[in-house]
Amino acid sequence: MKAAQLFDLTGKVALVTGASSGLGVRFAEVLAENGAAVALVARRADRLAALQARIAQAGGRAIAVEADVRDRNGMSAAFDVAEKAFGTVTVLINNAGVSHSNRAVELPAEEWQRIIATNLDAVFFWAQEAARRMLGAATGGAIVNIASVLGLTPDKGVVAYAAAKAGVVQLTKAMALELAFRGIRVNAIAPGWIVTEINHDYLSHGRGAAMKQKIPMGRFGEAEDLDGPLLLLASDAGRFMTGVTIVADGGQVVALPV
Numbered sequence: 001m002k003a004a005q006l007f008d009l010t011g012k013v014a015l016v017t018g019a020s021s022g023l024g025v026r027f028a029e030v031l032a033e034n035g036a037a038v039a040l041v042a043r044r045a046d047r048l049a050a051l052q053a054r055i056a057q058a059g060g061r062a063i064a065v066e067a068d069v070r071d072r073n074g075m076s077a078a079f080d081v082a083e084k085a086f087g088t089v090t091v092l093i094n095n096a097g098v099s100h101s102n103r104a105v106e107l108p109a110e111e112w113q114r115i116i117a118t119n120l121d122a123v124f125f126w127a128q129e130a131a132r133r134m135l136g137a138a139t140g141g142a143i144v145n146i147a148s149v150l151g152l153t154p155d156k157g158v159v160a161y162a163a164a165k166a167g168v169v170q171l172t173k174a175m176a177l178e179l180a181f182r183g184i185r186v187n188a189i190a191p192g193w194i195v196t197e198i199n200h201d202y203l204s205h206g207r208g209a210a211m212k213q214k215i216p217m218g219r220f221g222e223a224e225d226l227d228g229p230l231l232l233l234a235s236d237a238g239r240f241m242t243g244v245t246i247v248a249d250g251g252q253v254v255a256l257p258v
Helices: 022-033 043-058 071-084 109-136 159-182 200-204 208-213 223-234
Strands: 014-015 037-044 061-068 093-095 139-146 182-189 244-247
Touching: 014 022, 014 071, 014 109, 022 037, 022 043, 022 061, 022 093, 022 223, 037 043, 043 061, 061 071, 071 109, 071 223, 093 109, 109 139, 109 159, 109 182, 139 159, 139 223, 159 182, 159 208, 182 223, 200 208, 223 244
Parallel strands: 014 037, 014 093, 037 061, 093 139, 139 182, 182 244
Antiparallel strands: none
16 A cells, blocks of 8 residues: 555544644644644634635645633534534544643642643543544544653653643553544654744753753754654554554653663
C-alpha cells in the first residue's frame, strides 16, 4: 500500500481542541490536508474563523466552534455541532493546554487548579465524551492526547504542568485498556521543545541557547516535526497501536542521565 493511502483520512471526522494557535493550528491543517473533515475548537472565534477560511481555500472542510475546554456544556455543544455538520467525531485531538512558571513553594492554589483543569481534567472529559459518542454510533475511532516530555521528566518551575502531563500519559494507557476491544484507540504524543508563536521569544532569548544544547539533534522542534506522529495515530496506519506515547523531542529524554 502506498503511503498516501495508508495515512489517508478521507471519511474521518476530526475535532481539534486548542485550534486557534500553536500546534492546534498545524494539527487541524494537516488533518484537513489528508482528507478529514475538521471541527476547530477554541475560545478565540476570530482566529478560528481565519483558520477555517484557510482550510476551505485549500480545498478542505472545517467548521469553527467557540468553546472553553473547561466548560462541560460547551464541550457537549461542540460535539453536537460537529455531528450535525459532518457526522460522529471519529478522531479527537486533545491538544488544548496552558503552562506556568512558578516554583512549587510559590504556586498559588488557583494557578494549580487552572493548570490541572485545562491540561488534565479537560483531556479526560473530552476523551470520555468522544468515546461515548463513538461507542453509541459503533464507529470506533482514535483519540490522540497531547502530553509532553515534561510529563516524563520534569524541569524546575513547571510542577503543575509536569504533573498534569504525567497524568495524561497514564490516562492514555488506562483508557486504551478499557476501549481497545470496542475499536477505539487511545494514544498520546509527547513533544519536546517545539517553537510556536507562544514560546518563540522565550526560546530565542534567555535560557534558549542553554536549552538547545541539551537536545542531541541540536535544535528545537518545528510544528511540522509532529506531522508524522499525528497522522500515524489518527489514521489506520496506526490501527494496531493503542496506549502508546510517542516522544518527539530530538533525543532530549534519552540523553538525560539515568
